[in-house]
Amino acid sequence: GEDVEQSLFLSVREGDSSVINCTYTDSSSTYLYWYKQEPGAGLQLLTYIFSNMDMKQDQRLTVLLNKKDKHLSLRIADTQTGDSAIYFCAEILNRDDKIIFGKGTRLHILP
Amino acid sequence: DAGVTQSPTHLIKTRGQQVTLRCSPISGHKSVSWYQQVLGQGPQFIFQYYEKEERGRGNFPDRFSARQFPNYSSELNVNALLLGDSALYLCASGGGPSNTGELFFGEGSRLTVL
Numbered sequence: 236g237e238d239v240e241q242s243l244f245l246s247v248r249e250g251d252s253s254v255i256n257c258t259y260t261d262s263s264s265t266y267l268y269w270y271k272q273e274p275g276a277g278l279q280l281l282t283y284i285f286s287n288m289d290m291k292q293d294q295r296l297t298v299l300l301n302k303k304d305k306h307l308s309l310r311i312a313d314t315q316t317g318d319s320a321i322y323f324c325a326e327i328l329n330r331d332d333k334i335i336f337g338k339g340t341r342l343h344i345l346p
Numbered sequence: 347d348a349g350v351t352q353s354p355t356h357l358i359k360t361r362g363q364q365v366t367l368r369c370s371p372i373s374g375h376k377s378v379s380w381y382q383q384v385l386g387q388g389p390q391f392i393f394q395y396y397e398k399e400e401r402g403r404g405n406f407p408d409r410f411s412a413r414q415f416p417n418y419s420s421e422l423n424v425n426a427l428l429l430g431d432s433a434l435y436l437c438a439s440g441g442g443p444s445n446t447g448e449l450f451f452g453e454g455s456r457l458t459v460l
Contacts, residue, residue, distance in 0.1 A: 239388075266447040277436060277453040278389070285447065323388055327447070333402045334379070334438070334449065336388030 239337035241324050246343045253311040255340045257324030260305060264326040267300060269309045272321045272339070281309070281322075311342075319344045348373070350439045350452035358458045359427050367422045367455045369437030375450075377401075377441030378420040380412055383434040383454070395420055396441060424457075432459045 241257040259267070265286050270278040284291045284298045284307075291298045297310040311318055321339040328335065351370045359365050371378050377396045381389035391404035395414035414420045424431055434456050440449040 268449070270451070277434075278451040280448060280450055283447060325388075327449070333391045333394065333404065334381075334389075335391070336381075338386075338388045 239324055239326060239335050241322075241337040241340050243338065244341050244343065246345055247314050248345045249314060249316060251314055253309075253314045253318065253342055255309045255311075255322050255324070255342065257307040257309075257337055258305055259307065259324070259326045259335070261326060261328055261335070262302075262305070263328055266327045267298075267307050268323075268325040268327070268334070269296075269298065270323040270325060270336075272323065278323065314342075314344060316344050318342060350437055350450050352435075352437050352452035352455050354455055355453065356456045356458075358460060360460050361427055361429060363427050363459075364423065364425045365427060365457060367424075367435050367437075367457075368419065369422070369439075369452060370419045371437075371439030372450060375439040375441055376418055377439065378414055378418065379438040379440070379449070380420070380422045381436040381438065381451075382406075383436055385433075389436055392422065427459045429459050432457060 238260045247253045268283040269281045271281050282293050282296050295312040299308045321341050323339045324337040325334050353368045379394040380392040383389040393412040394402040398414045409425045412422045434454040436454045437452045438449045
């Protein structure tokens with residue numbers, strides 16, 4: 236089946252690390268994505284990882300992929316108030332280039 | 347470089363009317379996909395076009411149709427609008443020369459059906 240699951244809410248203190256987790260079900264995924272959406276805005280591509288990789292680091296962002304468990308995580312180091320948004324995990328299916336999104340994790344930053 | 351551009355940004359229609367939404371992909375990108383995002387949910391796949399051919403279709407009724415033009419821009423049409431069609435419609439652009447798998451979204455067209 237095609238399903239992407241992520242927790243709906245995460246609260247983190249400013250300066251701490253945020254870890255957003257995601258699980259997916261389709262083993263034919265080629266790329267996995269993290270998008271950020273601020274209120275009233277479109278989706279901003281944060282980072283993505285190819286399915287044959289297990290880690291990707293880009294400045295404050297670290298993506299970890301466990302293909303065996305179909306688990307993807309996004310770590311944001313030194314979380315800032317500007318990181319407050321909804322974060323969507325998504326997979327693209329190789330067979331038809333369809334992107335399946337999770338419902339999004341709302342990241343709330345505590346002062 | 348211009349990103350993905352969508353028009354109109356906001357529109358209000360009444361039930362039974364028809365709407366056309368437009369999308370211009372990033373220059374050099376040949377793939378356009380359409381997504382519907384209902385408030386509080388993740389985007390749902392509607393269509394994907396590559397080189398003017400439909401490559402994928404989501405679980406949406408036949409009231410939804412789309413096409414891609416020779417310049418790779420695209421239109422999404424929705425006929426016989428229902429209240430439940432109220433949503434943010436997002437267009438994604440990809441398939442550029444490097445084809446790295448990156449997919450970029452526009453800011454969306456927010457449709458309200460009264």
